[in-house]
Each structure stands twice: as C-alpha cells, then as structure tokens.
Amino acid sequence: MDEGYVLVIGSAGIDVKGRADEEELHWEASNLGRVRNSVGGVARNIAENLARLEVETVLLTAVGSDVEGARVLEHCRANRIDCSYARVVEGARTGTYMALLKPSGELLVAIGDFEVMRSVDEAYLLEHEDLLAEAEMVVIDATLSQEALAALFRLAERHHVRVCADPTTPMLAPRLCPYIPQLHLVVPNAAETAALCGLAYTAHDRESATNAARQLVALGAYIAVVTMGDKGLAYADGSGGGFIRAVHTNVVDSTGAGDALTGAVIFGLLNEVPLDEAMRLGVTAASLTLQTTETVVPNLSQELLYDRLAV
Ligand SMILES: Nc1ncnc2c1ncn2[C@@H]1O[C@H](COP(=O)(O)OP(=O)(O)OP(=O)(O)O)[C@@H](O)[C@H]1O
Ligand SMILES: [Mg+2]
Known part of the structure; x- marks a missing residue:
C-alpha cells in the first residue's frame, strides 16, 4: 500500500459482555457468570484491527461527554x-453494546444503544470532505443514519473513493441496500445476508453462502463475503469466488470476530494480495479474536497473522 490512510466511519463505544456459567439460564432472575467490558463499536473495532496491522487509520465517530467516551477515545x-476528528457530544451517552454469551462463548442475545451516532450527520461528514477525498479507502458500519449514508455515498462518488461496509446487525443492514452497487466490499454474516436486499434465504451452508455472495455481486458489489461463524465463509467477485473453512477454535468470546475478519480482509485488499489470501487472513484474524475476551486481539500484528495463516 502507498502511504495513504483508511478513513473508518461509524460506531465506537463500550462492550459489556456477560458469559453465563450454566447452559440453562434462569429467566427473570440473576444468573451466575463472568462479566467483562472492553472498548468496542463495529467501525472502531475494524479501525483497531487495521491500526494493529500497521495501516494508518482515521476514525470519524461520535461519543458522549462522559467517562465512557473519554475511555473510548483514550483507547x-x-x-x-487518529480520532482527532471524533465528535464529543455534550450531554449524550456514549454508545454501549450489551451482550449475553452462552457458556461456549457464542452470542445468545445483545442490545446495542448507539443513539449518539445521530451526531454523525451530513454536516459533520461535509465538514470532513477533504479527509474523505484524500483517503485510500473508506470503511463504514451500518450505524450511520440514512441521511449520513446518502451524504457519504455522494461524497465517495464525487471523489472516486472505494467504500467497504460491514452490515453490523440484521436490523441495520437494510440501510445499505440502496448502495450495494457502490460498495467495493460488503461482509454480511448469515443473518445479515437475508436482511440485505431481501434475499429470500439465510446462508446456512457452502452452497447457499456461495449463492448469496454471487447474488450480492450480481446486485453490484465489487466483492462480497458471506460469513457463517464456525461453518466458514463464501466470497465472490466478478471473476469467481470460493469457500474458506473456519479455523477450528476454542472459543472464549465470539465478540469482534466478524470485525477482525473484515479488518484483516481490508488489510489484504490494501496490500493487493490475491482474494483467497485476503480471505485466509480474515479467518485467521477471526480465529485469534475468538480466543480472547478482548474485542480486538491485544497483540495482533502482521507477523502474528502471517505466522498463523490458515491454509
Ligand atoms: N465458533 C467458531 N469457530 C471457528 N471460527 C469462527 C467461529 N465463529 C466465528 N468464526 C470465524 O469468524 C468469522 C466471522 O464470524 P461470524 O460469521 O460469526 O461473524 P459476525 O456474526 O459478524 O461476528 P461478530 O458478531 O463477532 O461481528 C467466520 O467466518 C469464521 O471464520
Ligand atoms: Mg459482524
């Protein structure tokens, strides 16, 4: 990659993750388990993965004027x-993601409160048009409002900047539908695939994931990657595609695996490695993330990633 930077736009906040001790939960009661918190937000997680892989990264986001916001920016x-352009919104709450994990570390259910992202609005993006114009690539998550997305894609088209998107959650993913033809890369998980553009099925095996990835490319995405947790991923672009198995991993905490995958795939694309190698970098980063309670692997580096590269 040249000396350029990646502009990441989207959520940053705190993750609170509770992992129950027992498979059988007692509903409407307090259960025993381990509760951890870390700095998160899909866009911010991708930014941190990129920065750890030595990609210069600038983050546009909004946090509240509270201790959590200060912690997020400090981290x-x-x-x-580079979060020198981040908005600190007076009186607002910093975004929070609260997840309940199974004893296996897999997600049971989560609630995300990123209302503060309303402050990442058209005016804020226009204020930073120069930053976008000069970026090597833009990466967004789907916490951006409809208004912000419209402004962002207008600017990206004006300045011929590639945009990669993480659909974030099935509830937010449909916001990206009008922009699929403008996406350089889109990385939905199985549930988000169904939500994106009303695909009639959820990717659940090699064949359905491959079809979903091809369909996203047919809709205009340049590269589509459909992830299916421990069942692996399918990818497609205009010249073909493939399937990559997940790395068999002892899962401690699944939070951030998809974001690590997106970050490492983008790292590969920036370095113009072959597409299947970019995908293997992605599953390797995801596998390392699954083995830590942190949302981003604290010692992630290019060396570690290539050392553990999935075959
Ligand atoms: N249990 C698992 N075992 C092995 N690999 C896994 C497992 N779960 C996830 N992965 C790896 O992580 C990648 C992304 O995971 P997933 O499909 O769960 O994305 P996601 O739902 O977006 O995750 P997240 O909520 O962490 O962002 C998978 O393609 C796979 O490589
Ligand atoms: Mg995800």
Missing part, C-alpha cells in the same frame, strides 16, 4: 487510531 489514541 483509540493508545492504539494509534
């Missing part, structure tokens, strides 16, 4: 994400 700075 970003400590990890060499």
Whole structure:
C-alpha cells in the first residue's frame, strides 16, 4: 500500500459482555457468570484491527461527554487510531453494546444503544470532505443514519473513493441496500445476508453462502463475503469466488470476530494480495479474536497473522 490512510466511519463505544456459567439460564432472575467490558463499536473495532496491522487509520465517530467516551477515545489514541476528528457530544451517552454469551462463548442475545451516532450527520461528514477525498479507502458500519449514508455515498462518488461496509446487525443492514452497487466490499454474516436486499434465504451452508455472495455481486458489489461463524465463509467477485473453512477454535468470546475478519480482509485488499489470501487472513484474524475476551486481539500484528495463516 502507498502511504495513504483508511478513513473508518461509524460506531465506537463500550462492550459489556456477560458469559453465563450454566447452559440453562434462569429467566427473570440473576444468573451466575463472568462479566467483562472492553472498548468496542463495529467501525472502531475494524479501525483497531487495521491500526494493529500497521495501516494508518482515521476514525470519524461520535461519543458522549462522559467517562465512557473519554475511555473510548483514550483507547483509540493508545492504539494509534487518529480520532482527532471524533465528535464529543455534550450531554449524550456514549454508545454501549450489551451482550449475553452462552457458556461456549457464542452470542445468545445483545442490545446495542448507539443513539449518539445521530451526531454523525451530513454536516459533520461535509465538514470532513477533504479527509474523505484524500483517503485510500473508506470503511463504514451500518450505524450511520440514512441521511449520513446518502451524504457519504455522494461524497465517495464525487471523489472516486472505494467504500467497504460491514452490515453490523440484521436490523441495520437494510440501510445499505440502496448502495450495494457502490460498495467495493460488503461482509454480511448469515443473518445479515437475508436482511440485505431481501434475499429470500439465510446462508446456512457452502452452497447457499456461495449463492448469496454471487447474488450480492450480481446486485453490484465489487466483492462480497458471506460469513457463517464456525461453518466458514463464501466470497465472490466478478471473476469467481470460493469457500474458506473456519479455523477450528476454542472459543472464549465470539465478540469482534466478524470485525477482525473484515479488518484483516481490508488489510489484504490494501496490500493487493490475491482474494483467497485476503480471505485466509480474515479467518485467521477471526480465529485469534475468538480466543480472547478482548474485542480486538491485544497483540495482533502482521507477523502474528502471517505466522498463523490458515491454509
Ligand atoms: N465458533 C467458531 N469457530 C471457528 N471460527 C469462527 C467461529 N465463529 C466465528 N468464526 C470465524 O469468524 C468469522 C466471522 O464470524 P461470524 O460469521 O460469526 O461473524 P459476525 O456474526 O459478524 O461476528 P461478530 O458478531 O463477532 O461481528 C467466520 O467466518 C469464521 O471464520
Ligand atoms: Mg459482524
């Protein structure tokens, strides 16, 4: 990659994750388990993965004027994400993602409160048009409002900048539907695939995931990657595609695996590695993330990623 930077736009906040001790939960009661918190937000997680892989990264986001917001920005700075343009919104709550994990570390259910992302609006994006115009690539999550997305894609088209998108959750993914033809890369998980553009099925095996990835390319995405947790992923672009098995992993905490995958795939694309190698970098980063309670692997590096590269 040249000396350019990646502009990441989207959510940053705190993850609170509770992992129950027992498979059988007691509903409407307090259960025993382990509760951990870490700095998260899909866009911010992708930014941190990129920064750890030595990609210069600038983050546009909004946090509240509270201790959580200060913690998020401090953590970003400590990890060499440039967040000097982030908005600190007076009186607003910093975004929070609260997840309940099964004893296996897999997600049971989560609630995300990223209302503060309303402050990432058209005016804020226009204020930073120069930053977008000069970026090597833009990466977004689907916490951006409809208004912000419309402004963003207008600017990206004006300045011929590639946009990669993480659909974030099945509830937010449909916001991206009008922009599929403008996406350089889109990385939905199985549930998000169904939500994206009303595909009639959820990707559940090699064949359905491959079809979904091809369909997203037929709709205009340049590269589509459909992830299916431990069942692996399918990818497609205009010249073909393939399927990559997940790395068999002892899961501690599944939070952030998809974001690590997106970050590492983007790292591969920036370095113009072959598409299947970019995908293997992605599943390797995801596998490392599954083995830590942190949302981003604290010691992630290019060396570690290539050392563990999935075959
Ligand atoms: N249990 C698992 N075992 C092995 N690999 C896994 C497992 N879960 C996830 N992965 C890896 O992580 C990748 C992305 O996971 P997934 O499809 O769950 O994305 P996601 O739902 O977006 O995750 P997240 O909520 O962490 O963002 C998969 O393609 C796979 O490589
Ligand atoms: Mg995800």
